[in-house]
Amino acid sequence: LKVQYLRVKNLGANVLTITVGAGNGYDLAGAAMSVALTQDQWWTFYGNDATPDIAGADCEIDLLGTGVQTSEWTIIMG
Numbered sequence: 001l002k003v004q005y006l007r008v009k010n011l012g013a014n015v016l017t018i019t020v021g022a023g024n025g026y027d028l029a030g031a032a033m034s035v036a037l038t039q040d041q042w043w044t045f046y047g048n049d050a051t052p053d054i055a056g057a058d059c060e061i062d063l064l065g066t067g068v069q070t071s072e073w074t075i076i077m078g
Helices: none
Strands: 003-010 016-020 034-037 042-046 061-064 071-077
Touching: 003 016, 003 034, 034 042
Parallel strands: none
Antiparallel strands: 003 042, 003 071, 016 034, 016 061
16 A cells, blocks of 8 residues: 555644654655645645655654644555
8 A cells, every 4th residue: 555645734823844654654755755834834745656655663653843733634655
């Protein structure tokens, strides 16, 4: 199973940073992936079947913010 399409919108007032998970990181857009979204910004990623498979050791994406960040996610897998 792979992430084919991902869209994230930051609904919070502070910056939301999306990175590869520290423990069992999923390299969605490479091992150094880091995306910072300010309020109301969108990030759209189209994997086109080129993303790695999701597995037990490759499954986490970290979110960094203020602890009360809200966001809207759309994920299509296949």
